[in-house]
Amino acid sequence: MTSVLSIDPSLHPLINGCPPAWASEWGEDRYGVFVAFTLDAVTQRLRWIPPGRFRMGSLEEETQGLAEDDAERVLFEQEHPRHAVIISRGFWLFDTPCTQALWEAVMDENPSRFKSPDRPVEQVSWDDVQTFIDRINARIPNLGLSLPTEAQWEHACRAGTETALYTGPIEILGENNAPALDPIAWYGGNSGVDFELEEGNDSSSWPSMQHPNPRSGTHPVGKKQPNPWGLYDMLGNVWELCADGLRHYEPTMAVDPEGPTKIGAERVSRGGSWGGEARSCRSAFRVRGGPGGRGSYLGFRCARVQAS
Template sequence: MASVLSIDPSWHPLINGCPPAWASEWGEDRYGVFVAFTLDAVTQRLRWIPPGRFRMGSLEEETQGLAESDVERVLFEQEHPRHAVIISRGFWLFDTPCTQALWEAVMDENPSRFKSPNRPVEQVSWDDVQTFIDRINARVPDLGLSLPTEAQWEHACRAGTETALYTGPIEILGENNAPALDPIAWYGGNSGVDFELEEGVDSSSWLDMQHPNPRSGTHPVGRKQPNPWGLTDMLGNVWELCADGLRHYEPTMAVDPEGPTEVGALRAAHGGSWADMARFCRSACRSGREPAFRYFDLGFRCARVQSS
C-alpha cells in the first residue's frame, strides 16, 4: 500500500519532452498536459488525468428527495456510500465524447440520429464500442485505447472536487431547471437552445425547462465550460459507457476498483444526457446498460492507461 500512496500526481508522460510516436500534437496549457492523434484528417485530443485519491459516490444528503419513483430510488441508492478510492496510475482521456467524425473514420458508417461530424456519436452499444476500439488500435500502432473504468471516469469528472457538479453544488428548481448546469452541460433544460437539426425530439411538453424549446437533441462537443482538467461534456450531451459494470460500493477504501467484467454483465454509464432531467446530471450518478443496448442518448469517450 505504501507504494500506491506515494504516487506523484505531478509526474506525466511528457515531462521529459518525449511524445509518443502517434502524437500529432502535444503540449501544456492552463488545464494541464494534452496530446492528440490524427486519423483521416480527424484529430482527437486527450488530456492527462493524474493519479490520486478521491471520494467516489455521493453523500445521502445529495440524493435525498430526488427520487420520484421506486426505480429512481434504487438508482440513486447505488451512489452510496461515498468512499475513498485511489487511482494508482495516471491515464489519458479524450477531452470530449467520441465524435461522429472519428467514429466514421474508423467504422465507415454513422449510426447516430443527430447526424453532424462534431456531435457525439450515439446509438452505439458497449459491444459496438469494443469493435471500434479494436479497429482504431489496429490502425494506430501503440495507441492502446480502452474504455475507462467507472472509477477512472468519476475521478476524471470530479477533477479534485467533491460537490455534486465539478463547479459546485446543484440547486434543482424544477425537473429540467438547474441553473448551475447551464454553463457546463447540455441537459433536459437547455438542449433545445439553438438546436438546428431536423431530427430533433419534440420537447415542447417537457416540464419546467430552464429554456423552453420545441425540439431538442445533442449538441456539438466542446461548447460548454470544461472541468478543471480540461474535459468538456462530462455531464450532459450523452451518457458515457465505462469498461466495467456497476460495482457494489463499500465504506472502505478501494484501490483501482473494477466492477463486473464478465461477458453479458451490465456496463456502467455516467454523466447524464441532453434528454435527462437535472437530477441525473451529477458527477456521482450512474446507471447500468445491457452490452448490446443502443439509444440516442448513449455514447462514450476513450482512455489510454499509462503503462509506466
C-alpha cells in the same frame, strides 16, 4: 517500491519531452498536459488524468428528496456510501466524447440520429464500441485505447472536486431546471437552445424546462465550459459508457476498483445526457444497461492507461 499515495500527481509521460510516436500534437496549457492523434484528417485530443485519491459516490444529503418512488430510491442508493478510492496509475482521456467524424473515420459508417461531424456519435452499444476500439488500435500502433472504468471516469469528472457538479453544488428548481448546469452541460433543460437540426426530438411537452424549446438533441462537443482538467461534456450531451458493470459500494477504501467485466454483463453509463433530467447530470449518478443496448442518448469517450 513507491507507495500509491506518494506518487507526484504532476508527473506525466511527457515530462521529459518525449511524446508517443503516434502523437500529432502535444503540449501543456492552463488545464494541464495534452496529446493528440490524427486519423484521416480527424484530430482527437486526450488529457492527462493524474493518479490520486478521491471520494467516490455522493453524500446522503445530495440525493435526499430526489427519488419519487421506491424504485428510484434504489437507483439513488447506488451512489452510497461515499468512499475513498485510489487510482494508482495516471491515464489519458479523450477531452470530448467520441465525435461522429472520428467514428466514421474508423468504422466507415455513422449510426447517429443527430448527424453532424462535430457532434458526439450516439446509437452505439458497448459491443459496438469494442469493435471501434479494436479497429482504431489496429490502425494506430501502440495507441492502446480502451473504455475507462467507472472509477477512472468519476475521478476524471470530479477533477479534484467533491461537490455534486465539478463547479459546485446543484440546486434543482424543477425536473429540467438546474441553473448550475447551464454553463457546463447540455441536459433536458437547455438542449433545445440553438438546436438547428430538422430531426430534433419533440421537447415541447417536457416539464419545467430551464429554456423551453420545441426541439432538442445533442450539440457539437466542446461548446460548454470544461472541468478543471480540461474535459468537455463530462456531464450532459450523451451518456458515456464505461468498461465495467455496476459495483456495489462499500465504506472501505478501494484501489483501482472494477465492477463486473464478464462477457454479456451489464455496463455502467455516466454523466447524463441532452434529454436527461437535472438530477441525473451529477458526478456521482450511475445507471446500467445491457452491452447491446443503443439509443440517441448514449455515447462514449476513450481512455489510454499509462503503462507502469
